[in-house]
Structures are given as structure tokens and as C-alpha cells.
Amino acid sequence: MNAVGIIFSSINEKSVYELTKQRTMASVPFGCRYRLIDFALSNMVNSGINHVGLVTHYNYQSLMDHIGSGKDWDLARRHGGIKILPPYITAFANSANYLYNTRLEALISIRDFIADCKEDVVVLSDCDTVCNLDLSKMVEQHIETGADITLGVKSSYVSQDTTAAVTVVHSDDNGKVYEVGDYSDLKNGFEDVYVRIMVIGRKYLEEVISDAVAHGYTSFTKDILVRNCKKHDIRTYKFDSYFATIRSLGDYFRTSMDLLDPEIRNSLFGERTRPVFTKVRNSAPTSYNNGAIVRNSLIADGCIIEGTVEIRSSSAA
Amino acid sequence: MLLAGGQGSRLYLLTERIAKPAVPFGGKYRIIDFPLSNCINSGIDTVGVLTQYQPLALNEYIGNGQPWDLDRTYGGVWTLPPYQGQKRADWYKGTANAIYQNIQFIDKFDPDYVVILSGDHIYKMDYAEMIEAHKKNNADCTIAVFDVPLSEASRFGIMTTDDELRITEFEEKPKNPKSTKASMGVYVFSKDKLVSYLEADEADENSQKDFGKNIIPAMLKAGERLYAFEFSGYWKDVGTIDSLWEANMDLLGDRPELPLKDKAWRILSRNDALPPHFVGQGAVINNSVITEGCEIYGTVINSVLSAGVVVERGAVVRDSVILGNVTLKADSVVDYSIIDSDTVVGKGATVGKAMGVSEGITLVGGGLNIPSGAEIPDGIICGKEKLAEIVNKEVK
Numbered sequence: 001m002n003a004v005g006i007i008f009s010s011i012n013e014k015s016v017y018e019l020t021k022q023r024t025m026a027s028v029p030f031g032c033r034y035r036l037i038d039f040a041l042s043n044m045v046n047s048g049i050n051h052v053g054l055v056t057h058y059n060y061q062s063l064m065d066h067i068g069s070g071k072d073w074d075l076a077r078r079h080g081g082i083k084i085l086p087p088y089i090t091a092f093a094n095s096a097n098y099l100y101n102t103r104l105e106a107l108i109s110i111r112d113f114i115a116d117c118k119e120d121v122v123v124l125s126d127c128d129t130v131c132n133l134d135l136s137k138m139v140e141q142h143i144e145t146g147a148d149i150t151l152g153v154k155s156s157y158v159s160q161d162t163t164a165a166v167t168v169v170h171s172d173d174n175g176k177v178y179e180v181g182d183y184s185d186l187k188n189g190f191e192d193v194y195v196r197i198m199v200i201g202r203k204y205l206e207e208v209i210s211d212a213v214a215h216g217y218t219s220f221t222k223d224i225l226v227r228n229c230k231k232h233d234i235r236t237y238k239f240d241s242y243f244a245t246i247r248s249l250g251d252y253f254r255t256s257m258d259l260l261d262p263e264i265r266n267s268l269f270g271e272r273t274r275p276v277f278t279k280v281r282n283s284a285p286t287s288y289n290n291g292a293i294v295r296n297s298l299i300a301d302g303c304i305i306e307g308t309v310e311i312r313s314s315s316a317a
Numbered sequence: 318m319l320l321a322g323g324q325g326s327r328l329y330l331l332t333e334r335i336a337k338p339a340v341p342f343g344g345k346y347r348i349i350d351f352p353l354s355n356c357i358n359s360g361i362d363t364v365g366v367l368t369q370y371q372p373l374a375l376n377e378y379i380g381n382g383q384p385w386d387l388d389r390t391y392g393g394v395w396t397l398p399p400y401q402g403q404k405r406a407d408w409y410k411g412t413a414n415a416i417y418q419n420i421q422f423i424d425k426f427d428p429d430y431v432v433i434l435s436g437d438h439i440y441k442m443d444y445a446e447m448i449e450a451h452k453k454n455n456a457d458c459t460i461a462v463f464d465v466p467l468s469e470a471s472r473f474g475i476m477t478t479d480d481e482l483r484i485t486e487f488e489e490k491p492k493n494p495k496s497t498k499a500s501m502g503v504y505v506f507s508k509d510k511l512v513s514y515l516e517a518d519e520a521d522e523n524s525q526k527d528f529g530k531n532i533i534p535a536m537l538k539a540g541e542r543l544y545a546f547e548f549s550g551y552w553k554d555v556g557t558i559d560s561l562w563e564a565n566m567d568l569l570g571d572r573p574e575l576p577l578k579d580k581a582w583r584i585l586s587r588n589d590a591l592p593p594h595f596v597g598q599g600a601v602i603n604n605s606v607i608t609e610g611c612e613i614y615g616t617v618i619n620s621v622l623s624a625g626v627v628v629e630r631g632a633v634v635r636d637s638v639i640l641g642n643v644t645l646k647a648d649s650v651v652d653y654s655i656i657d658s659d660t661v662v663g664k665g666a667t668v669g670k671a672m673g674v675s676e677g678i679t680l681v682g683g684g685l686n687i688p689s690g691a692e693i694p695d696g697i698i699c700g701k702e703k704l705a706e707i708v709n710k711e712v713k
Contacts, residue, residue: 265592296598306571
């Protein structure tokens with residue numbers, strides 16, 4: 001696959017500061033044995049993307065521990081593989097030193113990495129998401145349509161209350177985007193919501209970055225997608241499988257409980273050709289001792305169970 | 318040097334397609350994980366694994382040795398198959414001949430001591446302590462021994478020693494054992510002595526090229542310094558269906574005989590990143606070990622389940638060892654059995670009989686499809702042909 005991946009490991013950390021106080025969004029533990037980055041990273045690897053830049057911000061020690069050499073994702077490679085991109089702060093630049101805040105500023109700080117890539121296409125992804133998606137078809141569509149930017153979208157229920165957390169994308173019948181993030185006449189109902197996965201030509205991305213530096217743009221969504229939506233050829237790619245975004249502790253809890261639903265579990269972990277990879281920890285199997293009672297629960301290796309583990313909710317299957 | 322070429326014919330169907338050391342154990346391990354982990358935990362970072370019988374699964378499993386931290390630039394794990402030389406091309410004709418054929422490998426690393434291990438025992442042992450004892454005794458060869466009941470001693474190689482543990486006599490499977498110190502098949506040799514005795518043994522046409530039968534007796538006869546090293550932890554030869562089942566059962570209980578959650582002596586293994594296991598609403602699990610990728614909706618009691626096992630609603634598994642990706646369909650019952658990987662036990666089918674009533678462990682081969690309602694009798698070895706026979710009889 002002629003594409004390089006870039007994953008933002010820290011975007012939206014403030015929304016779950018309870019969990020990200022000491023770690024990145026990417027290394028928030030999820031689903032017993034995973035960390036959130038496993039989903040974004042596995043999506044890329046399973047789609048044939050074998051060169052990934054991991055953009056870091058604060059406190060990325062736990063993320064580095066998790067990723068290691070990248071071996072567990074088959075990303076320990078001589079060519080390509082995974083590269084951790086620490087914040088760009090140089091020694092003798094005084095005023096020029098500041099830590100980026102937004103996606104676009106982060107991209108500006110990794111211009112050299114992007115310029116050195118040999119791939120024609122860049123796939124950008126956040127990692128506050130839980131999903132198992134085939135990105136290769138999205139990249140194919142991007143190349144076929146010759147679009148400048150292709151945005152991954154999923155039809156989701158939105159209301160005026162939820163607009164703060166989502167970006168609604170309006171496109172015509174050909175998938176061409178004519179409006180991004182306009183909520184003036186939004187009614188409660190299903191809309192295409194941007195899933196923070198984007199495909200963009202590498203040369204085009206470099207232009208966007210130069211442009212942003214010249215104009216002092218800081219936000220990819222506001223300055224590039226919303227304001228200049230008509231200037232670019234932006235298209236959508238629709239995903240229809242399970243997709244969850246973690247933007248609050250409530251989301252974190254609900255998405256965790258979603259895993260008890262066999263259909264959701266199957267759409268995340270049941271894809272034979274797209275397993276979710278993670279750091280293999282080599283824990284011993286779980287021991288159920290005398291007196292253990294477990295119902296409707298998901299349990300990782302390494303546990304010892306002597307008491308009761310269950311869900312007491314009417315919705316539990 | 319890890320001898321992993323054995324066929325393990327007493328494990329029948331389990332070793333039909335894989336070498337004994339590659340036989341799965343304890344949910345997410347294979348037998349070879351124990352000696353390999355012992356090596357790395359003992360500070361031995363150069364290991365030759367001698368393979369011969371059905372090596373594909375074993376080679377794949379060992380790979381570059383990464384799970385055991387044996388993917389080294391200097392040293393690491395090497396698989397050593399028999400090879401064609403200028404003058405001869407031979408299979409490994411015995412344990413001693415296997416090592417003899419790899420003297421080149423040993424010379425390459427030029428160690429002071431060589432540890433010889435076998436790939437069919439479940440135990441946790443610090444070889445470094447044994448090497449220490451070997452050095453302290455200024456020994457030529459040190460043999461690890463394990464105290465066995467006198468009644469069982471005639472199944473083992475038995476050492477007689479003096480008070481200092483110097484070996485005075487060695488008997489292979491003696492009818493009237495003089496001691497209860499049984500050889501564990503773990504040897505430490507001073508390298509030069511090992512090489513000279515291997516060369517002499519190779520030249521002897523009457524020799525069976527075996528450590529226990531030839532090398533050790535020859536060294537004793539020549540008056541070399543042979544010492545026993547007493548080991549008192551958990552050790553089990555899992556060469557038979559019964560002992561393999563027992564060793565699996567030793568993982569169970571609130572205080573298991575063989576604890577695997579011991580952080581100080583971790584047993585490492587190669588495994589895939591499978592999702593956590595799911596326990597459904599009606600499931601009952603008691604005194605069992607369950608690993609990743611399983612889905613449990615039925616009843617699991619006193620059993621060890623490998624990765625990806627599905628126990629459907631109403632199915633019951635008791636006192637059994639279920640290997641990877643086996644599916645137990647609704648209302649099937651499995652008692653006192655070992656079921657090899659990828660087999661499907663059909664709806665309402667039964668395998669084996671309850672422990673105590675049963676005539677023995679039932680062994681079901683891998684990749685079989687046991688039809689709904691079929692009854693697999695207790696104490697049998699059920700491969701493809703046997704299954705067809707049982708099913709046909711039921712139809713009549």
C-alpha cells in the first residue's frame with residue numbers, strides 16, 4: 001500500500017483528564033487487554049499500511065512502553081515501521097519553542113517527517129476511537145476519485161446537545177462535501193459524522209501545511225475543512241461498522257459495556273483477517289478457584305477469581 | 318542443548334503431526350516453554366534445539382526465539398536439524414549422537430560447560446545453581462536427580478551416590494533399585510570431557526549412542542567425577558496421556574502444585590493477541606483455568622481450556638483438558654478427556670465417562686467432527702477411523 005499513517009496520540013485528552021493525567025489518550029487501557037491506540041494502529045496495519053508516524057505530546061512514556069519496537073504490530077522494520085515523533089522543540093530557538101495544541105500545529109511540527117516519506121498518500125487518524133475498519137478501500141476510493149482530501153464518516157444520531165463533540169459533514173450524492181460543521185439548522189436525527197480518519201495526498205498535505213504557516217492557521221477542522229471546504233475537493237467515505245468515540249468518562253464506561261454485546265464484540269474482534277493487535281504480555285491463563293461466580297463478563301488472562309463478577313442490568317443479554 | 322527430536326509415541330494422536338515438545342499444555346503453553354524459560358531465567362542465552370521428528374510446528378513456534386528473549390545478535394536460540402555432511406548423512410541415532418553431530422555448534426560458542434536438557438518435562442529449575450554445584454565439585458558431569466517413591470524407581474535411571482553426592486553407580490531402569498534418586502534427564506558437562514566422550518562413543522560401533530546407556534556408564538567406568546544434583550521442586554515427565562493430564566490438573570486449585578503466576582520464575586510462551594475470554598449469563602465455572610479467545614456459556618469444572626474454546630449453552634466439561642479452538646456444541650458433555658485442537662463436539666454428544674466411573678482418560682484427536690448425539694466411550698483413543706467406526710455402529 002502506497003500510504004503512510006500518522007496517528008495523533010494526544011488529541012482530546014482533556015475530555016477524559018481523569019484517565020489521561022498520567023498517560024496519553026493513546027495509552028488509555030481499554031477492553032481488558034488493549035490500549036486505545038491498538039484500534040487505530042491495527043486498522044492501519046491490517047489495511048497494508050506499514051509505515052506509521054506516532055505524534056506525541058505530554059507524558060508519552062506509557063505509550064513508548066506499550067509500542068516498544070513495534071514488533072507486536074509487525075512494525076519493527078528496517079524500511080518503514082513505526083516511528084515515535086516527539087514534540088519538536090529545539091535547543092537554541094527561544095521564542096520559536098512552543099508545544100503544539102492542535103492537529104494542524106502538530107502536522108507543522110512534523111513537516112520533515114512528512115517530506116521524507118516516499119508514499120504518495122497519508123492516512124491521518126485520531127486514537128480516541130474504538131473500531132475495526134478496512135482503510136484500504138478508503139485509500140482506493142481516494143486515489144480513484146482524485147480527491148484532495150477524503151474524510152471518513154459514519155451515519156450517527158446527533159442533536160443540538162451533541163454538536164460540541166462531533167463534526168457533521170454534508171455531502172452531495174457523489175460524496176462531494178459542500179459543508180462541514182454547520183449546525184445552524186441542525187435537527188435531531190442521523191447525520192454523517194466525521195470519524196477523524198482522513199486520507200490526503202502527501203504533496204497536497206505539504207501544501208496545506210505551508211499555507212497554514214503563511215496564514216497562521218491553527219485548526220485543521222476550522223481553517224481547512226470548515227472555512228475552505230469549497231476550495232478543496234473534499235469527499236466522504238462512509239463506514240458502516242461499529243464505531244465509538246471516547247469523549248467522556250461516561251463514553252468510556254458505555255463503550256466498555258458495549259463489548260458485552262456479542263454483535264459489537266464480533267464486529268471488533270471477529271474479523272479473521274483483521275485482528276486487533278496489542279502488546280503481548282505473557283500473563284498466565286486466568287484461574288477460576290472454588291466459589292467463583294462469573295456471568296456476562298469479559299475477562300483477560302492473568303486474573304485470579306474467587307468471588308463474584310457480574311453485570312446487574314436489565315439490558316444484559 | 319535441548320533435545321527436542323522425540324516422537325513421543327505414547328501421546329498417540331497428540332504427536333501425530335507435531336513433535337512432543339510442541340504439544341500444548343496449560344492453556345497457553347507448549348511443553349518446550351518450560352526448558353526454554355528455565356534457560357533464559359537461569360541466564361543461559363545460547364540454546365541449541367535439536368529437532369528431528371515432525372519439526373514444522375516446533376520450528377514455527379520457536380521462530381527467532383523472541384518470546385523468550387532469545388532473539389539475540391550474539392547467541393540466542395538455534396534450531397539444529399540433522400544434516401548432510403561430506404562423509405555421511407545421518408538422522409540423529411540417539412541422544413549422544415545428536416549432540417555429537419552438533420559439536421561444531423558447541424565449538425562455535427566455545428563454552429566451559431554444556432547443559433543437556435530434554436524437551437518433554439514440565440518443571441521450573443534454576444540451572445545456574447546446578448552449574449555452581451558442578452563447579453564447586455570440580456565435576457566432569459553433574460546429573461540432576463529427583464527423589465521418586467521406591468515403587469516407581471524401576472521406571473527411571475537410578476543413581477547411587479556417596480555422602481558427598483558423588484555418583485558411584487548408575488542403573489538404567491533397574492529391577493531392584495538401590496536408591497530413589499532418579500535422573501531427570503538434565504546434565505551439566507564440562508565441555509572438553511563431553512566432546513572427548515562423544516567422540517569415543519561415536520567410534521564404538523556397539524554403542525546405542527545414548528547418554529543414559531552409554532556415555533554415563535563409560536564415564537563412571539573411567540573414574541571421572543560424576544555428581545548428582547538434588548532437585549526438590551515440581552517435576553513431571555509428561556510422556557504419557559495420563560501424566561500429561563495430571564500435569565494439567567496440577568495447575569488447578571486455590572494453591573496449585575504448579576503455580577504459573579509466579580513472577581520470579583515466569584514461563585514464557587509465544588501467543589497471539591486474542592481478545593479476552595467471554596463468560597455468558599448462564600455459565601458456571603469452577604476450579605478451572607481459562608485463557609484468551611474462549612466463549613463460555615455452559616459449565617466448566619476442574620478443567621483446563623486453551624485459546625479459542627467455545628462451550629455453548631448447556632454443554633458441560635468436567636475433569637478435562639481442551640486444546641485450542643475446540644467447540645463444544647449445546648448440551649454436549651465431556652468428562653475425563655483430552656480433546657485435541659479444532660475438533661467440534663456436536664449437539665448433545667458425549668465424550669468419556671465421569672471420573673471414578675470411567676475406565677480411563679478418553680483422547681479425542683484434532684480436527685474431528687463428532688456428530689450430534691454421538692457417544693464416544695470412555696478410556697479410548699478416538700482418531701478419525703475410530704470415530705467413523707463408532708458413528709457407523711450407532712447408525713446401524
